[in-house]
Amino acid sequence: MSEPAPEAVLVLDEVRKTFGATAALTSGGITVEAGSIHALVGENGAGKSTLVKIVAGVHRRDGGTFRFQGRDVDFTSTADAKAAGIAVIYQEPTLFPDLSVAENLFMGRQPRKSAHRIDRAAMYEHSELLFQRLGVHLDPRRFARGLSIADQQIIEIAKAISLDTALLIMDEPTAALSGVEVDRLFAVARALRDEGRALVFISHRFEEIFALCDTVTVMRDGAYVATQAVAETSRDEIVAQMVGREVAELFPKTPAPIGDTVLRVEGLHSTGKFHDVSFEVRAGEIVGIAGLVGAGRSEIARAVFGVDGYDSGSVHLHGEAVPMRDPQASIKAGMAFVPEDRRLQGLVTESSIARNIASVLRRGLARAGFLSPRSELRAADAWAQRLQVKTHALDMPATTMSGGNQQKVVLAKWLATEPSLLIVDEPTRGIDVGTKAEVHRLLSDLAGQGMAVVMISSELAEVLGMADRVLVVCEGRITADIDRDRATPETVMRAATQTHRPEAGA
Amino acid sequence: MTTLHFRVHARPAWRRWLLTRETAVIAALAAVLLYANAAVSNFDSPLTLYYLFLDVTPLLLIALPLTMVIVTGEIDLSVASVVGLSSVLVGVLYAHAGMPMWAAALTAVAVGAVCGSLNGYLVAYVGLPSLAVTIGTLALYRGIAIGLLGTEAVTDFPDSWTDFAKMRIVEGGSLPMVLIPFAVLAAAAVWLLHWSPFGRGVYDIGLNREAAHFSGVNVERTKLLLFVLTGAVSALAGVYFTLRYGSARGDNAYGLELQVIAAVLLGGVSIFGGRGALHGPIAGVLLIGAVASAMRLEGQTVNAINIVIGVLLVASVVATPVLNRVAAERAARKQK
Numbered sequence: 001m002s003e004p005a006p007e008a009v010l011v012l013d014e015v016r017k018t019f020g021a022t023a024a025l026t027s028g029g030i031t032v033e034a035g036s037i038h039a040l041v042g043e044n045g046a047g048k049s050t051l052v053k054i055v056a057g058v059h060r061r062d063g064g065t066f067r068f069q070g071r072d073v074d075f076t077s078t079a080d081a082k083a084a085g086i087a088v089i090y091q092e093p094t095l096f097p098d099l100s101v102a103e104n105l106f107m108g109r110q111p112r113k114s115a116h117r118i119d120r121a122a123m124y125e126h127s128e129l130l131f132q133r134l135g136v137h138l139d140p141r142r143f144a145r146g147l148s149i150a151d152q153q154i155i156e157i158a159k160a161i162s163l164d165t166a167l168l169i170m171d172e173p174t175a176a177l178s179g180v181e182v183d184r185l186f187a188v189a190r191a192l193r194d195e196g197r198a199l200v201f202i203s204h205r206f207e208e209i210f211a212l213c214d215t216v217t218v219m220r221d222g223a224y225v226a227t228q229a230v231a232e233t234s235r236d237e238i239v240a241q242m243v244g245r246e247v248a249e250l251f252p253k254t255p256a257p258i259g260d261t262v263l264r265v266e267g268l269h270s271t272g273k274f275h276d277v278s279f280e281v282r283a284g285e286i287v288g289i290a291g292l293v294g295a296g297r298s299e300i301a302r303a304v305f306g307v308d309g310y311d312s313g314s315v316h317l318h319g320e321a322v323p324m325r326d327p328q329a330s331i332k333a334g335m336a337f338v339p340e341d342r343r344l345q346g347l348v349t350e351s352s353i354a355r356n357i358a359s360v361l362r363r364g365l366a367r368a369g370f371l372s373p374r375s376e377l378r379a380a381d382a383w384a385q386r387l388q389v390k391t392h393a394l395d396m397p398a399t400t401m402s403g404g405n406q407q408k409v410v411l412a413k414w415l416a417t418e419p420s421l422l423i424v425d426e427p428t429r430g431i432d433v434g435t436k437a438e439v440h441r442l443l444s445d446l447a448g449q450g451m452a453v454v455m456i457s458s459e460l461a462e463v464l465g466m467a468d469r470v471l472v473v474c475e476g477r478i479t480a481d482i483d484r485d486r487a488t489p490e491t492v493m494r495a496a497t498q499t500h501r502p503e504a505g506a
Numbered sequence: 507m508t509t510l511h512f513r514v515h516a517r518p519a520w521r522r523w524l525l526t527r528e529t530a531v532i533a534a535l536a537a538v539l540l541y542a543n544a545a546v547s548n549f550d551s552p553l554t555l556y557y558l559f560l561d562v563t564p565l566l567l568i569a570l571p572l573t574m575v576i577v578t579g580e581i582d583l584s585v586a587s588v589v590g591l592s593s594v595l596v597g598v599l600y601a602h603a604g605m606p607m608w609a610a611a612l613t614a615v616a617v618g619a620v621c622g623s624l625n626g627y628l629v630a631y632v633g634l635p636s637l638a639v640t641i642g643t644l645a646l647y648r649g650i651a652i653g654l655l656g657t658e659a660v661t662d663f664p665d666s667w668t669d670f671a672k673m674r675i676v677e678g679g680s681l682p683m684v685l686i687p688f689a690v691l692a693a694a695a696v697w698l699l700h701w702s703p704f705g706r707g708v709y710d711i712g713l714n715r716e717a718a719h720f721s722g723v724n725v726e727r728t729k730l731l732l733f734v735l736t737g738a739v740s741a742l743a744g745v746y747f748t749l750r751y752g753s754a755r756g757d758n759a760y761g762l763e764l765q766v767i768a769a770v771l772l773g774g775v776s777i778f779g780g781r782g783a784l785h786g787p788i789a790g791v792l793l794i795g796a797v798a799s800a801m802r803l804e805g806q807t808v809n810a811i812n813i814v815i816g817v818l819l820v821a822s823v824v825a826t827p828v829l830n831r832v833a834a835e836r837a838a839r840k841q842k
Binding site: 328330331337346359362365369371384388391393395413 | 509510512513514515516697701702703705706709710713714716717718719720721722723724780
């Protein structure tokens with residue numbers, strides 16, 4: 001075989017990696033060219049993260065080819081990878097909050113004056129230049145504390161560029177960004193591509209892949225499946241490659257008889273978070289809550305369930321007042337809340353799957369004050385069964401599972417309490433297509449059985465597909481209550497951007 | 507829907523039970539006892555064991571609730587000061603105020619609970635770090651104790667009570683009577699931490715406070731209750747301490763808090779919270795007691811004993827990451 005003229009920046013082929021008994025990668029591969037943006041897609045557990053971690057020097061591969069800039073490499077630490085010119089931007093960057101933006105950028109390599117003193121003037125000047133090059137406006141003198149996730153990512157990218165990074169990997173960078181912020185990130189990414197750098201972009205959002213990327217590589221079950229030019233493929237083709245089977249319709253909400261009012265929220269107000277929020281949810285109904293990130297959707301849900309307090313207003317379930325800031329009382333009244341962040345709020349990840357599933361239920365499982373592990377296991381087994389949780393043993397810690405499976409455990413834990421109102425906050429964020437469809441089918445079934453469901457989602461398609469009614473939140477207020485047949489991307493987005501500020505847009 | 511079959515446990519029973527910190531401490535305790543029985547003269551006499559139990563009873567008592575506090579990720583450094591305060595109160599109330607002995611003892615325990623509730627309120631509801639709060643109350647409670655009685659001591663207690671503190675279950679045997687109330691408390695503590703819904707919440711708080719809150723665990727109330735229990739049980743240990751030595755003094759049990767915490771950590775409870783089981787700290791206390799007892803019989807000084815206990819503690823803390831790494835490397839080799 002003849003040598004292709006300029007070798008790709010990154011070549012991985014037949015890469016293998018196992019952790020304990022699980023093979024995370026059986027035959028991972030990707031070839032990334034300079035001056036291109038390369039999408040890496042696959043279901044959760046397909047091996048994307050493992051592949052990235054091998055490139056970043058977090059893990060060492062067990063076997064296979066790994067070439068970077070034409071040389072065989074074998075990184076034993078993240079420092080090796082960085083020195084070689086590889087940078088990884090994670091979903092949630094970790095900056096030092098009490099240092100300035102510039103100090104974060106030049107951590108460990110501050111420009112010096114005589115006698116080893118730090119040359120702050122030079123540091124600020126370099127930072128300004130970097131931001132100019134990226135076309136963003138950030139004050140290098142301000143502290144990192146309080147910066148949005150989008151700004152923090154920009155700082156990480158600026159840092160990577162100042163280190164003359166040849167390969168930049170972004171792991172689900174847009175998950176927590178609003179529309180404007182995504183646009184800015186994409187502009188930066190395109191500028192870097194035009195400078196001749198190689199970028200790898202991991203995302204579950206197809207619109208973004210088609211808007212940004214040149215090439216797409218699909219992985220499935222720890223193995224390479226296909227690489228194609230984005231222009232020559234379609235969403236359906238990629239989804240089919242990811243799942244290896246035809247997926248059922250993604251959002252299958254089936255019509256269900258709508259019953260009595262289950263939840264009534266009246267005039268809920270919390271200064272600085274949300275104002276005068278009133279709505280009702282009836283049995284058998286899925287109410288979607290849409291809006292931009294940061295509009296106050298999660299804050300409302302948290303207050304209704306009682307993990308946070310509020311200043312005025314009331315929450316009634318089945319006509320009974322639910323006390324404020326008392327999750328235990330809300331649970332007893334029949335509420336369940338699947339929170340936004342499953343690792344920090346939804347699960348005790350270091351605890352076993354069984355204990356997690358039984359964690360809300362356990363008061364009811366105790367007999368004469370005694371809670372036996374056996375009764376916890378029985379309850380957990382039944383619900384893990386019902387939600388088809390993939391694990392080989394129930395005493396494994398939840399950390400060992402993929403995101404989709406973790407989400408199933410959170411759902412199992414709440415459904416086990418047999419609630420009459422289920423609030424789900426971003427139920428399918430960061431989980432694979434197959435599990436996503438399962439979650440949608442489940443929510444639809446639950447509503448069909450007469451449960452009242454409140455679903456918060458940043459994915460417009462999900463809200464439009466699932467909800468009987470869409471409440472749109474903008475800047476802490478409900479700006480629209482739209483019925484299923486009148487809800488379109490346009491009506492929802494218009495209500496979501498009814499702000500007093502002019503720059504809002506999707 | 508396909509039927510899934512889940513195994514209950516990923517690892518076989520012997521590996522789950524044998525490869526734990528608790529088992530290691532129990533094994534170390536057994537080794538020390540076997541060695542001391544064979545090599546230290548007089549260690550095997552019933553009297554040695556009897557005094558060993560009398561000496562460690564306050565530690566055993568306090569270790570029970572303190573373990574639960576540490577499992578939530580908090581700490582209570584004021585326990586020994588509460589012992590001192592309770593001791594002084596028993597003395598003052600009985601000898602100076604003329605209260606009956608049982609009333610003095612009950613009042614002391616109630617005051618201990620109040621001391622604990624102050625700690626718990628500041629930690630759980632005000633949100634202050636327990637390390638700082640209990641360093642403060644360590645000084646505060648000890649200060650009150652010494653303020654009440656000065657450098658005096660009350661030594662005039664009814665014989666029936668002081669005798670009970672030293673009574674044996676079987677005449678001439680090595681087990682003191684106080685082990686019976688301890689066993690009752692230990693059973694209650696094991697139920698609370700390991701066999702009740704409340705106990706699961708204690709671990710959840712230690713591992714992930716926020717997730718516990720989201721699941722309906724009342725984080726504040728749980729912490730408050732554990733601090734109150736620690737205060738009350740420490741005061742109970744103070745009553746015992748007073749009767750056992752027949753002396754109520756402000757400086758009783760000075761520095762005991764570090765011994766209890768050392769024993770709890772030696773027993774495999776993580777200082778970061780979320781990990782540990784009650785049999786570990788109990789074995790930890792007995793291990794420290796046995797080492798001290800054996801060394802004393804050998805004529806070693808308190809200093810030397812402290813050095814050995816310090817080395818034990820540091821070794822046990824170092825052992826965990828080392829063992830974890832060995833296990834990880836073994837697992838990695840198996841893969842190849």
